[in-house]
Amino acid sequence: MLRSLRTAALGMAAQQLNIDTIANNLANVNTTGYKKSNVGFQDLLYETIHSGNISGKDDKEKPSEIQIGMGNKPVSTFRSFSQGAIEETGNPLDIAINGKGFLQILKTDGSYAYTRDGSFQINSKGSLVTAAGLSIYPEMGIPEGISGINISQDGVISVIIQGQPDPEEIGQMELVTFMNPAGLRAIGGNLFEQTEASGQPSYGLPAEEGFGSIAQGYLEKSNVDVVQEMINLIVSQRAYEINSKVVKTSDEILAMTNSLKR
Numbered sequence: 001m002l003r004s005l006r007t008a009a010l011g012m013a014a015q016q017l018n019i020d021t022i023a024n025n026l027a028n029v030n031t032t033g034y035k036k037s038n039v040g041f042q043d044l045l046y047e048t049i050h051s052g053n054i055s056g057k058d059d060k061e062k063p064s065e066i067q068i069g070m071g072n073k074p075v076s077t078f079r080s081f082s083q084g085a086i087e088e089t090g091n092p093l094d095i096a097i098n099g100k101g102f103l104q105i106l107k108t109d110g111s112y113a114y115t116r117d118g119s120f121q122i123n124s125k126g127s128l129v130t131a132a133g134l135s136i137y138p139e140m141g142i143p144e145g146i147s148g149i150n151i152s153q154d155g156v157i158s159v160i161i162q163g164q165p166d167p168e169e170i171g172q173m174e175l176v177t178f179m180n181p182a183g184l185r186a187i188g189g190n191l192f193e194q195t196e197a198s199g200q201p202s203y204g205l206p207a208e209e210g211f212g213s214i215a216q217g218y219l220e221k222s223n224v225d226v227v228q229e230m231i232n233l234i235v236s237q238r239a240y241e242i243n244s245k246v247v248k249t250s251d252e253i254l255a256m257t258n259s260l261k262r
Contacts, residue, residue, distance in 0.1 A: 012244060082223050175203075177204070
């Protein structure tokens with residue numbers, strides 16, 4: 001009976017982690033470029049009480065074994081990098097990636113991070129930066145006195161300078177893809193960093209084969225499906241409740257067993 005107590009307790013802990021993950025998905029339903037997480041579970045080792053091998057007594061092979069499971073455990077939280085809805089903002093500095101790929105961001109320590117959040121701004125030095133002040137890479141310098149900025153589908157950035165009839169090209173955006181984007185590590189701020197599981201980054205230009213195109217004046221919204229997350233929440237809640245009832249029932253049976261008198 002003690003086995004059922006441990007198994008149910010493991011089930012409750014697993015469902016608590018699942019609910020925590022669902023809560024984080026729902027909290028980020030309006031976060032630009034957010035990718036929902038899911039928890040992966042595995043069953044634990046089994047205790048074989050009786051094998052199906054041929055018995056030495058009757059020389060007969062049983063068609064199945066008697067095994068008792070030890071519960072489950074969470075093994076990973078993996079992200080779904082499916083495309084989120086693309087919403088028009090009208091802001092010329094907002095960009096969305098329509099397809100695969102990440103924008104490369106230069107962190108303050110000189111390392112790189114990757115994002116799907118294309119809500120950029122211009123800082124006092126004329127650099128194109130994120131809301132946290134981190135520069136996009138390759139770095140883009142926006143000259144003073146511009147009356148307009150254009151970002152083409154293939155990532156070419158050009159500006160219209162007052163007094164000049166023709167637009168001036170100032171930079172070229174790059175995109176990065178990974179063999180296993182689900183292996184990227186989220187570090188907050190809508191940023192991801194490379195890991196061994198994600199593999200090495202592959203570089204390319206927007207609109208090239210295998211890379212998405214750029215949509216200026218749009219942002220990619222979260223790919224969280226609220227209805228599906230609510231269904232998952234209800235299922236997890238019911239699973240937690242039934243595991244708690246197993247703990248209660250096991251405790252009651254142990255109490256009855258301890259109260260037995262010869």
